[in-house]
Amino acid sequence: MAEFPTSARVVIIGGGAVGASCLYHLAKAGWTDCVLLEKNELTAGSTWHAAGNVPTFSSSWSIMNMQRYSAELYRGLGAEVDYPMNYHVTGSVRLGHTAERMDEFRRVVGMGRYQGMDLELLAPDEIKARYPFLETHDLAGALYDPNDGDIDPAQLTQALAKGARNMGARIERFCPVLAVRREADEWVIVTEKGEIRCEYVVNAAGYYAREVGRMFGREVPMMVMSHQYMLFDTVPEIAAHSAATGGKLPLLRDVDSSYYLRQEKNGFNLGPYEGNCRAHWVDKDDPFPADFSFQLFPDDLERLEWHIEDAMARVPLLGTAPLTKVINGPIPYTPDGNPLIGPMPGVPKAFEACVFTFGICQAGGAGKVLAEWVTEGATEWDMWSCDPRRFTGFEGEEYCIAKGMEVYGHEYGMHFPHYAWPAGRGQKLSSVHDRVAGLGAQFGAYNGWERANWYARAGDDVTPEGVQTWRREGAWFSAVKAECEAVRDAAGILDLPGFSRFRVSGRGVIDWLSAQITGRVPKVGRLGLAYFADEKGRIVTEMSVARVAEDEVMLITAATAQAHDREWLLASLPHGLILRDETDDWSCQILTGPNSRAVLAGVCEADLTLPWLTWQRAQIAGADVVLMRVSFAGELGWEIHSRREDTPGVWDAVMASGSAHGLRPFGMFALNSLRIEKGYRAWKGDLSTDYTVLQGGLERFVDWGHEFRGKAALAAEKQRGVTKQFTTLVIEAGAYDPPYMSTIWHGDTVVGEVTSGYFGHRIGACIGLGMLRADLNVAGTVLEVEIFGTRHRAVVQDDAPLWDPSNARIRA
Ligand SMILES: Cc1cc2nc3c(=O)[nH]c(=O)nc-3n(C[C@H](O)[C@H](O)[C@H](O)COP(=O)(O)OP(=O)(O)OC[C@H]3O[C@@H](n4cnc5c(N)ncnc54)[C@H](O)[C@@H]3O)c2cc1C
Secondary structure, X not given: OOOOOOEEEEEEEOOOHHHHHHXXXXXXXXOOOEEEEOOOOOOOOHHHHOOXXXXXXXXXXXXXXXXXXXXXXXXXXXXXHOOOOOEEOOOEEEEEOOHHHXXXXXXXXXHHHHOOOOOEEEOHHHHHHHOOOOOOOOOXXXXXXXXXXXXXXXXXXXXXXXXXXXXXOEEEOOOOEEEEEEEOOEEEEEEOOEEEEEEEEEEOOHHHHHHHHHHXXXXXXXXXEEEEEEEEOOOHHHHHHHHHHOOOOXXXXXXXXXXXXXXXXXXXXXXXXXXXXXXXXXEOOEOOOOOOOOOOOOOOOHHHHHHHHHHHHHOHXXXXXXXXXXXXXXXXXOOOOOOEEEEOOOOOOEEEEEOOOOHHHHHHHHHHHHHHHHHHOOOOOOOHHHXXXXXXXXXXXXXXXXXXXHHHHOOOOOOOOOOOOOOOOOOEOOOOHXXXXXXXXXXXXXXXXXXXXXXXXXXXXXXXXXXXXXXXXXXXXXXHHHHHHXXXXXXXXXXXXXXXXXXXXXXXXXXXXXXXXXXXOOOOOEEEEEEEEOOOOEEEEEEEEEEEEOOEEEEEEOHHHHHHHHHHHHXXXXXXXXXXXXXXXXXXEEEEOOOHHHHHHOOOOOOOOOOOOEEEEEEEOOEXXXXXXXXXXXXXXXXXXXXXXXXXXXXXXXXXXXXXXXXXXXXXXXXXXXXXXXXXXXEOOOEOOOOEOOOOOOHHHOOOOOOOOOHHHHHHHHHHOOOEEEEEEEEOOOOOOOOOOEEEEEOOEEEEEEEEEEEEOOOOEEEEEEEEEHHXXXXXXXXXXXXXXXXXXXXXXXXXXXXXXXXXXXXX
């Protein structure tokens, strides 16, 4: 037998489906000098007892992409690595009880088609042709996905492991990782069998990820739920059906009743996601076990009763089937239910591929993504939805438990664009939170910060039901319109806690920053928008840069970008420069609208004639503040930055001054409407690594006369000519605005996608920002946008903001 390895390029900790896929994909990328360490036997974690469902369905573009890739990989894997696998592509029928649910399906059909998958909507009277044993009288319809199916998770893991071994990678079983340490530029992985030195390490430890993370000083944001499925024995009718058709029934998901029901041999597998769910290992009476290999929790059918009865009413044959076995196993959850795949925050050359809730159907895609992170430092697809840095460290245990339980209980819930999920709220409050709440604010959480989404007026419906719709108009709509009109005609104020901000200083800071951004660093006293590209010229992030002094800049960026942008900056920061994260020290109000100058003049002595894109220090209510003359809303305006302890006094003074000038508060929904009319891009919607800076229509932020990261790729792209380009569409959109990744059609061809869509109240039209085949990106071109299954006329606009194209109002 080969000796225990003492060195490797990459060590993967954990041998479930995900760890094995990471090893397989690293080897496939030519990195065969990799070792996987498994504390027990392969599959000993969640993998061994998983139901093995392999859906492609997701309402998230990137998750769907990852699952689609997995399904394609699994089809060929057995033959490729010569390992027989039970993979049944049975298709699936997903039932819809309501009109809203059918809208969700319509959207997913559009996304699926764009990814090359033929999903199909079924009318109620068509469902039985796909699934004969079903009661359909109360259904609104269904979604048929021909790519869905089930796989044996153990065989999948073994096949991936075999494929990896065939290429030269190694697996050490019964080899728990006990500790890690960093020596020079290497990781030393300590096991009972010896130590391994490696360049990179991957935490793929499933529900043990937090324990493994702590070896690196990293607190993984996660918790563990118990999930049960029940196996039912043979039903003669099912056996007869299979014998007659030669196949299995499609996988059934009754998402509005929250369960899946699969044909298992000639019986059933029923798996509910119950609302009255159970977290495990969350208190001292139920401590996390040192080892849970190949173990289960005791059955707990009582809490599934409602679902069992509902399933038996839906598929009466289920009621005739003898229950033979219950599987109750641990599934790890992050606070948003998506896994962690990517760089381990704050830890060099360490990565995460863990906390998978659907790790069987996602393992294939996850391995690809992880291998790209390790070998190339970037991924082909933008994978922000799974990036560990979307969590920023505030997510304590209680928060993780509350959110994990919420996600589990709504595993099949619909994610309406105006609905803010209630669990784990109030993590970070603005110092004027109570004042804002008193004005009727309806809050949403942004990196844990509570911000007003809109302000309800007397009589407005503030129940969850009032906003649980895909439609443009709901409880918030007329209030948001009034907020936008106040900004247009008088003045509005938006309390915006949580902007991420980094002060960077030291000799050489300007040269360093200049090499990181596509444009020029502004002069002292001025502000600018800066775009950071990767080596391929793709859009990594956008920040506002305020030049504080010759050798000092303040970089301000989105709340959710805090960990991501900090790491991006630190990765290239030379010794001698100092970066301070001042996110928690400051707060900000956006004061904007034609009367904003008069409002400010009433509270400070600042020179309010200084032009757009300048900043100055001033005093309001005795407190030092920074006034930045910018407006994401596209009107005359300032951002007022104050120390958090000073913010209440500043807020009160500005509000008092504003009362004579029609000042009213506005929220994030209004800001979205206002910014989209100006064509201002949103990060991780319009701005992502799926697009280059040139595709994003950002060439005016490129200064070709200096050297910067990504320049060579962008110069080459410029010479070739872009094939896809940022566009602005005005859409005759009916009752809905287009969600992310709604497809743009030219005749019968999809020619692009909408990356953000919203209603512009100042121009009174639905606007789509998106990416379009370059030859069609000519003002006046008539296209169509598919929104929830229906195509709507859309007209390409000039490459200029729809509202105030000359920026006269901002410069006023
Ligand atoms: C009842 C049930 C049904 C499910 N059904 C489905 C389904 O139908 N479809 C689907 O996609 N998902 C399903 N899941 C979820 C799925 O099981 C998990 O998402 C998936 O198995 C996670 O795989 P993994 O490789 O990330 O983790 P795991 O399989 O848990 O593997 C982690 C491995 O790390 C090892 N490890 C931990 N610590 C160390 C250490 N210190 N040193 C070395 N090794 C270590 C563990 O022993 C373990 O083998 C289900 C889960 C449950 C509970």
